[in-house]
Amino acid sequence: MTSEQFDFSREQLKRSHFHPRQAAFNVRDAWSAWNGYKFADCYYDAEYEYFCVRNTCGTYDICPMQKYNIKGRDAEVMLNRMVTRDITKSRVNRVSYVVWCTDEGRLIDDGTIFKLADDEFMLVCGSPCTAWLEKSAFGFKEVTITDVSDEIAALALQGPTSCTVLRKMGLDGITKVKPFNISYFPFQGESLMVSRTGFSGDLGYELWVKPEQALELWDALYAAGANYGIHPFGETATNMARIEAGFIMPGFEFNEALKTVHFEHDQTPFELNLGWLVDFKKSHFNGRSALLAEQTRGARFTLTKLDIEGNKTAEGSFLYGNKQCSLEIGYVTSAMWSPAVKANIALAMIKTEYLGGNIWAEIYYEKELRQYSKVARCEVKEKPFWMPARARANPPAGSLV
Amino acid sequence: MHRYNSIIIGAGHNGMVCANYLARSGQKVLLLESSDSVGGLASVREFHPEFKTSIAHSISYFSEKVARDLNLKKHGFNLDAAPLPTIGLSADTNHIVLQGGRISGVANDDEQSYGKYLELIQRFANMVKPFWLQTVPPIGNNSLPEIMSYAHLGMNMRLMGKADMREFLRILTLPMRDLMDENFDNEILKAMLSWDGLIGSKLAPRSPNHSLITLLLRMSGPTAHQVSSASVKTLIEALHSSASASGVEIRTGAPVAEIVIGDGAEGLLATGVKLDTGEQIEADCVISSADPKKTFLDLVGVQHLEIGFTNRIRRLRADGYVAKFHLALKELPEFSGLDSPDGRLLIAPDMDVIEFAYDDAKYGHCSMVPVMEIVIPSIHDETLAPAGQHVLSAHVMYVPRYLQGGWDDQVREAYTQLLIDTIAKYAPGIREQILHHELLIPADLEREYGVTGGHWHHSELSLDQSLMMRPTYGAAQYQTPIGGLHLCGAGCHPGGGLMGGAGHNAAQEILK
């Protein structure tokens, strides 16, 4: 049999605009897929890439992220009715982190809204949401929604040396860009959009250019970053960084509510500790009544950061209110040994009523093919595990080298 | 304190019924109507000087309870007026006449079957009758009274006995075609009897869905398969006069542009309305008899509604398929083989003709063999035409709102001539008697009566849009997602038709 017989009508994963360069780095051929794009789990070694993000800098391909251009006189009211946060407070050239919910107040997805002009926005999110956007726009006369996911080449540059690298690349004034701000820089005859955003919890930027300029951007960046430890990082390293930063991820902390079958197999913003994104003072938004009722009643679960004794990661663990493990109070959603903070950390959904008490994790682990279990004490952490001052500092510390 | 307890949008018959009940309970009620007269689809329409009719041209199941509660007799409406026969016109003048429980013009077999059929269907109609005049509770998390109302239905079914109950469940969603073929041979008779299950909806004889249930609804009145001789005009006048007598303040020529929404402790609240003129009127409660799409999408506005809910409203099927055809006639027309055209005359030679007319409409065409129901309301109400002259009113079924190629003047004229020719087959001299004609397609009804799609029931009466899900969940039970905002028109349970059910039920729910 020829390989052609197995090629399923020649259906192929799309290649990212940065693929030619990334493929060269991907010495392990560790590809998986994301939104129809061929996407790297890691390039060389996930831990190595993680350390680049934490100690120097790394690039993460966000071409597969879904990007929607939402334009027109009603664009703002339409989006404001869709998301729980008041985006009318945002200024042009600002980015807002937002979530949006079903009528029942269950989280559909999170994402960022880029305010490009008074009547133009870009919504960036992890999963396709054309159908929901179309439904959300129904009834608003002047708004057009365009899926521009493939028409923008976007690359995240994250880590302590990221600002310096951009400066070396010639982006004069990059040090003035504040967190969640957007700025434009001339780049090889065109305009390069830079936002101080990211998913690593550290200092970082996201770069947005036309697809034709993708490789030029890459080359310029890697030339400037040669002495600053730049390296591409894949999904695995991203996941490590975001757990330390306490960011939620679909498939871990939450299920996209439009995709769940079972009632309450999805979550609310309050359960995910994102109550600060829900603004009851603004005009009506989707899920408002349900969320108002939940606020009064109190969230059933609360997403909690845990520091767990020992070094056995608590992936998939049940949590108990007592050491005998007879009182089940929740479950771990993400867990890892954090090399940066040298702690056994986890994110967990815990029944709110038990938050004040003792928390024990029942951890299963393996040693040379033998299974063991232990019960470990957990300590609740209020702050993200990784939150260096430079991430928010203006100008970012260390960037003036 | 607001000046009004309730503002009702739309003085159709349901709006007037609802307003009346509320006023009688002591509320201060304002009824706002956009057009210059009351009655909505049942209002008087002078389509030619001194020739009048209404879009809804006959009464067959107006609620006895509502008539009694609101003293309509005292205000000039007599629900007990003699019923008129339904006459199935036959090209060879062997017309079939249904009157009372009797039938003439068919073979012995069919005559006997008709007796049995009518008895069975009437039994079913009586069993479900209590449910038209009450709220059908939502499914899940019910209060005791709500559970009781389901228990009541179950009980009624049990009381019918096992054989009836099984038969009821078997035929409930059956296409009219199957029900008729099982019972009768005569093609005209089958077309006649299925008519009442189909008229007003986007269903044909072969469609399984809601036609038997619609039929049972229409048989909830005293006159199965017949219409009352009482005129629609006197019904609307009586409802108007009774509402005024109960203290309802009625303002016509007052289109509501917007339902004003404010913020309440538990969510959004309707606080009043804003008229076209900009005038704002406050009330504790706003009740809309405009159709659901218009109420939510135009008057409330999507920015006040949830996205999923909005899209359920958007998806409501509300394309009307009934056109109105009006003739002003010099004298009473003569139908071959009929002593008098008094009654409801059906032109539908067999169920296939109905089916094919539906098929044509479904794909955006008009049938070349139209089917219709005709009444001459001026026979029983001489105020509708100058002395000795008459109006003919016809419901023409399956006329699409969107015609392939569009509805221009030429198409309208050709279709008008086709309708006249069709009627002239049975009333050969009618062409010479015509002083004026008027054709109103669903788009005209939408424009002139403010009903989305020009739909008979404001929104299709089908299983997915009926009972506890009418018009859709979230807006059923006469409640809406917005506090203090209610629905009371044909888009609610039990649906359209001159009955008063929706207006009555909404008032009961609001007064709870």
Ligand SMILES: Cc1cc2nc3c(=O)[nH]c(=O)nc-3n(C[C@H](O)[C@H](O)[C@H](O)COP(=O)(O)OP(=O)(O)OC[C@H]3O[C@@H](n4cnc5c(N)ncnc54)[C@H](O)[C@@H]3O)c2cc1C
């Ligand atoms: C072609 C046709 C023929 C029919 N024939 C019959 C028949 O023979 N027998 C029968 O029993 N039924 C018949 N029906 C059905 C029946 O007419 C309707 O179901 C019934 O009249 C609906 O009554 P309603 O009060 O709920 O609504 P409507 O009669 O539609 O009244 C709603 C009222 O609200 C008003 N309104 C809407 N928007 C606003 C606004 N923004 N501000 C203020 N006012 C507003 C409208 O002007 C209207 O007066 C027919 C329907 C159609 C379309």
